[in-house]
Amino acid sequence: MLRARITAVAVAATAVAIVVIVGSFYRGTSEVVADHLDRSLNDRADTVLAVLGTGAPLSPRSDTVEQILSPDGTVRLLGSGDHPLPVSDADRVIARTGSGTVESDLDFDGQSYGMLTRPRLGGGAVMVAQRYREPERIAREFFWRTVGITMIAVLVAALLSWLAIGRILRPVRRLLTATEHISSTQDLSTPLPSAGRDEIGRLTGSFDTMLTALRRSRDQQHRLVQDASQELRTPLASIRGSAELLQSTRLDSDEETRVLTTLVQESAALDELVAELVDLATDQPAATPDSEPGDGSI
Template sequence: MRTRLTLVVFTATVVAIVVALVTAYRSVSPLVAAQVDRSLGDRADTVIAVLRAADAQSVSGGGAGPIMPGGAVPVGAMLPVRSDMTEQLLLADGTVRPLTTGRDPLPVSASDLAVARAGSGSVETEIMVGDRSYGVLTKARPGGGAVMVGQDYAEVERVDREFIWRTASITAVAVLLVALTAWLAIGRILRPMRRLAQATQRITTTRELSTVLPEAGRDEIGDLTRDFNAMLAALRLSRAQQHRLVQDAGHELRTPLTSVRGSAELLQRAKGRLEAADEEQVLTTLVQEAKALDALVGELVELATDQHADEASARVALPDLAEDCAQRFRRRTGRAISVHNEISTGRDEGDTPPADVVVRPRGLARCVDNLLDNALKFSPADTEVEIRIRGTELAVLDHGPGIDTADRTAVFDRFYRADRTRATPGSGLGLAIVHDIITAHGGTVYTADRPGGGTEVGFRLPPAR
């Protein structure tokens, strides 16, 4: 990743610099060309002015003018010499008279001759003299003829080449510095990620979840590291819960299995010699223990796999769900079960009518079923079980013996059986399942004494948004 990121930075830098240089070059080139054109125009105007002054001096002194046939042009000393420029006078008849000595004459084209004959206008061209490139401006001269001024582009081309080479070398150095800086900076930035990758690879190899990932900064990598640590903590808790579940399940399964084995061995040894009543009792014990085993295994599977975890969440009205569960238990048991929707008028809570919750419907129904089953199991058959709903709180109230204060938290632990209920059928997993499902939905469970005797067991869920 370090190499790829460095290449990305390197490529982006090169592209940015090249685009900037090309844009700058294209912006400057017209300015340089315009400056050359102005230089040619200024030089031509200067030559024309010098020639006008030479004409005036010749007329006043009676000397030969600069445009007289065969006459000398006495203006060389009056022109500021420029090594990159050549000037000449083009007469209307096509005669060329040099204005600077030691320079090759500029070739005359038909357009140049037309300007000289017309005595007005100007024309600008680019020509080659030998192996050198010239920009030539032919400008009409008042009084006849034209002035031709040529500028050697060698210096301009040299500056252009030097600009290109210098910018190329500076660009190369800058790009290399950027690449080196990016390599070092990215390496420093990715150092926590490398440590994180090494730690996770070590965890994958050793399966040791107790490893704590190295602390990182407050950037995205730091957030990722903290998320990994939180995930590892959750995995450690899950593994510990699985180990405890296996140990508790083994302990709880041992009793019914021992009973089943003892009854089966008794039947095997007796080989039909038992009295009919005794044999019936042994078979009844076998059936009861098998049913208990079946129920226990079913609850273990549900607790370990959370069968409703893949169920989609939906908006649920607690009164409707409670009524459905109550109706199902009324048909199944024939017991009296009532559902009451209350409005909280507590000083802190204010008026709170029953509210909807967002939950997994079947999972929440299992919670209510477990609470009802628990209440019906521990309350007299001639008493009523009540479901009370207040806001997002649902409680099941019975007239049973109640729960000791010391047991109120422990009843939600797996396989926990209070001393007074050990003789009652059950696995001790019903309330544990309620606890796991409700906490998975962000809720809480609780137990309390019911006024007038009995127990209140319920849960509170966050309201739907």
């Protein structure tokens, strides 16, 4: 069904466009969330370093784990952490040299964390890890909202496409109904739907022109058959009468010669008439005696 196929193409194009746009937004949102996490880690590291510099107690946060890494590689937890963070060789280099920064992702206590290691004034390093729970929640919520909006948009696009394409194809259905009626009934006088100015209207106009030409051709055929039947009756009647006369009556030589001459003349006239009918049927002009090839006329 043409309407269903066009609707499917329109919906597919709409879905692809929506997926591309949403994918771009999702990628941008992920970058914003990642940037937010980086800033949060740096802010928390600044807070930890500032609090350690004053000697005040560090207020704990439920989504972070902090620890101090000494130059000799020993670890001391800060806040309310129960298990120390894993230490890499890069972290030990920062604690030993007092320079550099390391950012990494890790799985800790069965959860995903982003970790930042920065040098501490006076030696060692501070390691701060923050759970990805909030960014993951934001990304998950954005994903499912996006899926819902996409489904609604595709359904709306499908409905609008179905209605719009049905309206566009309505003249085509009318034209199809009319042509099927003409094909089944051979009624060339069947009127076609009104033609517009678009491509469908031009197509309807072309069909109407074709039907007009067919009606004219059929009328010409009917007239040709009627004229031919009238023109053929006279020579055929003459030939038949002459043949019956020869068959039923014994004639003298002069009368028989006259009858035979009549038969030859009527046969020639009949032959010329048939030739003219053939020329008319093939739309070729009949050749006149004065313009026959080889007669030398100009």
